[in-house]
Amino acid sequence: MYGLGVLRGMAITLRRAFTAPITVQYPEEERIIPLRARTNLTWFEERCTGCSTCAQACPDGCILVETSPGEDRSFNVERYEIDFRLCMYCGLCVEACPYEAIQAGGPLDDAAVVFDHLYRNKETLTGLAQRYLQEHGNVYPNGRKGPDRSSSTFRPES
Ligand code: SF4
Numbered sequence: 001m002y003g004l005g006v007l008r009g010m011a012i013t014l015r016r017a018f019t020a021p022i023t024v025q026y027p028e029e030e031r032i033i034p035l036r037a038r039t040n041l042t043w044f045e046e047r048c049t050g051c052s053t054c055a056q057a058c059p060d061g062c063i064l065v066e067t068s069p070g071e072d073r074s075f076n077v078e079r080y081e082i083d084f085r086l087c088m089y090c091g092l093c094v095e096a097c098p099y100e101a102i103q104a105g106g107p108l109d110d111a112a113v114v115f116d117h118l119y120r121n122k123e124t125l126t127g128l129a130q131r132y133l134q135e136h137g138n139v140y141p142n143g144r145k146g147p148d149r150s151s152s153t154f155r156p157e158s
């Protein structure tokens with residue numbers, strides 16, 4: 001029927017006019033972010049084997065992994081760095097990682113006043129990851145249980 005679309009549109013407008021707004025007055029108010037929201041990238045040192053698959057998968061070349069030989073043909077991860085100045089949050093590194101050591105999730109309000117502070121080294125990434133676990137009941141962004149805090153490899157944030 002001619003004009004039916006207009007009437008439907010008007011009905012939606014009228015209905016919305018009498019419902020409470022869903023906008024949030026950020027930064028005074030903050031929305032509750034779902035646990036598994038893909039808000040950022042977080043790297044978990046305790047899961048990383050240093051295989052460099054993530055670095056090879058990254059189209060921007062913004063992941064640096066440097067290793068040294070460890071025991072039993074493993075690697076010691078000497079350096080792990082992400083250049084968030086270049087990262088486009090495509091998530092290819094997350095998909096490529098065989099050990100779920102880099103996961104989609106983390107701080108939503110990840111702005112920096114100094115641009116170069118978006119280049120993060122292993123220590124900074126580990127601090128952010130451990131803060132994430134502390135704030136989320138020791139659960140990883142993918143919903144799995146976090147590391148055993150009594151383990152010798154787990155280093156709580158100072
Ligand atoms: S999200 Fe994409 S651009 Fe960013 S580090 Fe991962 S692969 Fe590279």
Ligand code: SF4
Binds near residue numbers: 050052065097100101
């Ligand atoms: S984050 Fe994953 S893919 Fe990257 S070096 Fe560590 S284990 Fe390998």
